[in-house]
Amino acid sequence: MKLQQPRALIESERFFRDFPPNRPYLIGVSGGRDSIALLNLLIDLGYKKLAICHLNHQLRGRESRRDARFVEKIARNLRFDCEIGSTDVGALAKRSKLSIETAARFARLAFFVEVARRRRCPRIFLAHHADDLVETALLNLFRGAGPGGMAAMRKISIHRIGKTQLTILRPLLGVWRGGIDTYISQRHLEFREDATNAVLHSSRNKIRHRILPDIEKQFGRDVRKTIWRAAQIWSEEEAVLDSLVSTGMIFSANLAVAALRKMPVALQRRTILRWLRAGKVADVNFDVVENVRALIEPGAKAAKVNLPRDQHVRRRAGRIFVE
16 A cells, blocks of 8 residues: 655645755654654655754653653664753743743754754754644634734744754644654654643643634534634735834834834834844733833823833833833
């Protein structure tokens, strides 16, 4: 019997043409079914210059160490380079007052960027798939995010930490979990099962195991594809809006009030958001952006806005700046 690949990979030929297999790439491998499937798919497609990256989150004790050894063994058998990192994500979450999931995401990104800088390899494949996209869209919606948050997962996204730029590639965003399971089963691939995926403590697992099934039961249909399509539309529209924001303003030490006033409200918000993030301001949300935006309104009496972690934004002489 001919083994089938997830249909979306066949439809993503242009994606792979833009990132040909003769170049070097990093790939994030947790040892779970998704990343193992992606690794083998890339090998099937002729990618031979892969460096496998695995971060031990230290959340599951001995099992976490076994995950790392499992990934090391795979890399050794495939004769790929392997980068193993370790971060106490629980301690990071407590210290930074973040959820475990958010702290883990930040830790992984920091690890990937560090490997990219050291190896001078600015591209990494990650195994996020269609179900991940749907769950992330709902999670961000419930947290009060706008379309940008709902479109947070894109097939190609760029992250910068310091002077290092990392391009994240997610070729499986059009592949559903069922397609990945079929691929794994047909090829008899070994993987590590994370028992915490079935526990309802995390918000993501509540969405996956309880909220989405309940919504589908109430509506009597599969709502995942509807949410997935909406997220795709948001992602494409977000890319257009991002292109309208001045890079010069984002990375400036201050923003000109007059220039901001001439913009539509949506671009004012986007410019302020990206400017604050470029300035390493933490915990930027809608309320923070709106408070800063209030400084540019004609007749605004306030000239100072408090930011998280004892920072401030001031308006003076037609400029706003962080202090």
